[in-house]
Amino acid sequence: MAPRTLYDKIWDDHVVHQGEDGTCLLYIDRHLVHEVTSPQAFEGLRMAGRKVRAPEKTIAVPDHNVPTTLDRANAATMTEDSRVQVATLDQNARDFGIHYYPVSDVRQGIVHIVGPEQGWTLPGMTVVCGDSHTATHGAFGALAHGIGTSEVEHVLATQTLIQRKAKNMKVEITGSLRPGVTAKDITLSVIGHTGTAGGTGYVIEYCGQAIRELSMEGRMTVCNMAIEGGARAGLIAPDEKTFAYCMGRPHAPKGAKWEAALAYWKTLFTDEGAHFDKVVTIKGEDIAPVVTWGTSPEDVLPITGTVPHPSDFTGGKVDAAARSIDYMGLTAGQKLTDIKIDTVFIGSCTNGRIEDLRAAAEVLKGRKIKVKRAMVVPGSGLVRAQAEEEGLAQIFIDAGFEWRLAGCSMCLAMNPDQLAPEERCASTSNRNFEGRQGYKGRTHLMSPAMAAAAAITGHLTDVRELMGETV
Amino acid sequence: MEKFTKLTGIAAPMPLVNIDTDMIIPKQFLKTIQRSGLGKNLFDEMRYDREGIEIADFVLNQSAYRKAEILVAGDNFGCGSSREHAPWALLDFGIRCVISTSFADIFFNNCFKNGILPIVLPQDQVDVLMADARKGENARVTVDLEAQTVTTSDGRSFGFSVDPHRKHCLMNGLDDIGLTLEKAAAIDSFEAKATTLRPWA
Numbered sequence: 008m009a010p011r012t013l014y015d016k017i018w019d020d021h022v023v024h025q026g027e028d029g030t031c032l033l034y035i036d037r038h039l040v041h042e043v044t045s046p047q048a049f050e051g052l053r054m055a056g057r058k059v060r061a062p063e064k065t066i067a068v069p070d071h072n073v074p075t076t077l078d079r080a081n082a083a084t085m086t087e088d089s090r091v092q093v094a095t096l097d098q099n100a101r102d103f104g105i106h107y108y109p110v111s112d113v114r115q116g117i118v119h120i121v122g123p124e125q126g127w128t129l130p131g132m133t134v135v136c137g138d139s140h141t142a143t144h145g146a147f148g149a150l151a152h153g154i155g156t157s158e159v160e161h162v163l164a165t166q167t168l169i170q171r172k173a174k175n176m177k178v179e180i181t182g183s184l185r186p187g188v189t190a191k192d193i194t195l196s197v198i199g200h201t202g203t204a205g206g207t208g209y210v211i212e213y214c215g216q217a218i219r220e221l222s223m224e225g226r227m228t229v230c231n232m233a234i235e236g237g238a239r240a241g242l243i244a245p246d247e248k249t250f251a252y253c254m255g256r257p258h259a260p261k262g263a264k265w266e267a268a269l270a271y272w273k274t275l276f277t278d279e280g281a282h283f284d285k286v287v288t289i290k291g292e293d294i295a296p297v298v299t300w301g302t303s304p305e306d307v308l309p310i311t312g313t314v315p316h317p318s319d320f321t322g323g324k325v326d327a328a329a330r331s332i333d334y335m336g337l338t339a340g341q342k343l344t345d346i347k348i349d350t351v352f353i354g355s356c357t358n359g360r361i362e363d364l365r366a367a368a369e370v371l372k373g374r375k376i377k378v379k380r381a382m383v384v385p386g387s388g389l390v391r392a393q394a395e396e397e398g399l400a401q402i403f404i405d406a407g408f409e410w411r412l413a414g415c416s417m418c419l420a421m422n423p424d425q426l427a428p429e430e431r432c433a434s435t436s437n438r439n440f441e442g443r444q445g446y447k448g449r450t451h452l453m454s455p456a457m458a459a460a461a462a463i464t465g466h467l468t469d470v471r472e473l474m475g476e477t478v
Numbered sequence: 479m480e481k482f483t484k485l486t487g488i489a490a491p492m493p494l495v496n497i498d499t500d501m502i503i504p505k506q507f508l509k510t511i512q513r514s515g516l517g518k519n520l521f522d523e524m525r526y527d528r529e530g531i532e533i534a535d536f537v538l539n540q541s542a543y544r545k546a547e548i549l550v551a552g553d554n555f556g557c558g559s560s561r562e563h564a565p566w567a568l569l570d571f572g573i574r575c576v577i578s579t580s581f582a583d584i585f586f587n588n589c590f591k592n593g594i595l596p597i598v599l600p601q602d603q604v605d606v607l608m609a610d611a612r613k614g615e616n617a618r619v620t621v622d623l624e625a626q627t628v629t630t631s632d633g634r635s636f637g638f639s640v641d642p643h644r645k646h647c648l649m650n651g652l653d654d655i656g657l658t659l660e661k662a663a664a665i666d667s668f669e670a671k672a673t674t675l676r677p678w679a
């Protein structure tokens with residue numbers, strides 16, 4: 008057999024049917040569902056008198072709308088339409104018999120954090136969710152991508168998806184990262200390099216020493232933002248770290264099944280000499296802590312840089328850059344470290360895991376914030392519980408952060424956690440689009456350590472300047 | 479789903495690149511549990527001010543483009559979230575076709591599921607269509623899916639490619655689920671085989 012990429016292998020093992028024109032029916036192993044993109048799909052099933060084909064492979068959790076304040080059990084904290092959406096998911100989970108983690112369950116959290124945490128996401132699987140950041144699960148060597156509501160309905164009814172194969176792209180990060188540089192800086196730097204449309208039509212496989220050296224959580228951060236580079240999915244070949252992460256999780260296989268799974272998972276790598284349609288290579292040591300200055304995730308610069316001038320760009324990007332600079336209330340040529348910050352948000356499916364909270368807490372320990380408000384929103388109830396046990400919660404609280412309950416929160420501001428017009432936020436989330444975190448709100452994306460540094464100084468800051476200092 | 483065969487209509491120019499789904503339909507409108515009624519909030523934050531008053535210079539607020547059925551847009555249209563509310567909002571407003579040099583993958587897919595035709599053309603042809611769209615309401619663009627052509631108001635015609643399966647579904651208004659369920663036997667046998675090969679999955 009010709010050498011195959013990791014993507015080729017997973018794809019081949021899931022083709023149910025291939026049409027003459029190359030359109031395939033792909034089997035789906037795990038379907039994750041949340042309250043925002045699913046009501047119309049369940050309604051469609053009901054109207055057609057259809058059932059969920061594989062309820063045992065379907066997992067639902069409310070995350071986008073749920074309030075993250077401690078009083079969220081009180082229905083009054085939700086607007087009526089949000090409450091209806093969550094109640095609709097409750098009802099659909101019950102009616103169709105799918106796995107469900109309600110708001111009251113300690114395991115509730117952001118769907119992309121809950122899936123891996125509970126062992127639903129495993130190497131070699133196909134995973135879909137009506138959410139673009141499904142790419143996150145690619146960190147396990149699972150083929151994972153976001154789908155729209157019509158496709159959610161299609162998967163519910165048939166456990167398959169109609170797909171055409173994407174092209175293969177290899178993104179190699181060679182060498183090691185320098186101190187203060189994290190998975191978030193890798194993934195933002197890749198997007199800065201390829202542009203937000205650079206990955207369109209591709210599935211990316213991230214590889215190289217710097218990727219291998221990342222923890223599973225770091226790898227999830229990298230794959231999470233594959234979509235921001237336009238890619239259909241991001242993949243990282245599973246290795247010992249992956250297997251160790253999966254072992255013992257509630258829904259991971261046990262005993263003989265575990266051994267069989269492990270033997271299969273060890274075949275999941277790109278063969279020597281397999282073909283990639285595009286290759287991008289970045290030196291790990293060249294990556295600096297980065298922040299975004301504009302309103303597209305491709306607007307990335309090292310923190311040591313300055314706000315660009317629209318004339319630095321070409322084509323449609325000239326106008327887009329001018330619009331971004333204006334929207335963000337910046338001046339071309341301004342030093343990034345001179346940009347004052349009002350609010351800090353640490354959380355989201357990109358950076359709401361325990362290691363993210365540890366990284367931020369390490370910077371915050373013994374210090375006080377200088378911004379107007381700062382909040383930590385753990386990615387799941389279990390992350391929150393662990394952070395409390397490790398004493399991280401106290402560090403955040405002592406520094407002046409609000410310590411919240413799990414959910415998407417200010418990543419997309421569908422719940423009450425929103426920016427006011429022109430409020431400027433250092434955020435560990437994944438999108439800096441206009442209005443994303445609130446009407447006319449201004450978002451700078453960065454790593455948890457960098458967000459913590461901004462919280463302490465009140466302006467965008469190179470976290471390396473705060474590292475190693477005794478406080 | 480409504481069939482798409484041929485469309486002659488007003489094309490609105492939106493040259494901005496990277497128009498994302500948060501711009502197309504901001505999240506506060508995702509709280510609905512229905513598909514309809516989103517047209518009034520299409521491009522909400524670009525179209526209205528905080529008081530809900532129309533912003534006069536936004537293209538779809540100009541009298542020439544209020545009945546636009548086609549959008550000619552900058553690169554990477556529809557990037558961002560997977561929300562199908564974006565094509566639902568476009569459709570509800572009356573947009574049946576979007577033309578750009580490139581689209582984000584999920585948005586592109588979602589269009590076909592809702593009877594909207596996204597067309598990819600090279601930059602120089604998009605430039606011609608953009609200039610044509612700027613002429614206003616008398617400049618009608620014709621999109622012929624059968625022939626796979628887009629024709630400007632002054633008769634310049636460009637061919638485009640489209641996936642044959644998607645073309646078939648769009649032209650006949652077919653629902654994918656029905657088609658896939660015809661292959662239920664293949665799904666059954668795949669599942670039986672997969673349970674032996676990967677019993678943990």
Ligand code: SF4
Nearest residue numbers: 140355356415418419
């Ligand atoms: S945390 Fe943000 S990006 Fe992730 S699923 Fe929630 S809203 Fe989407």
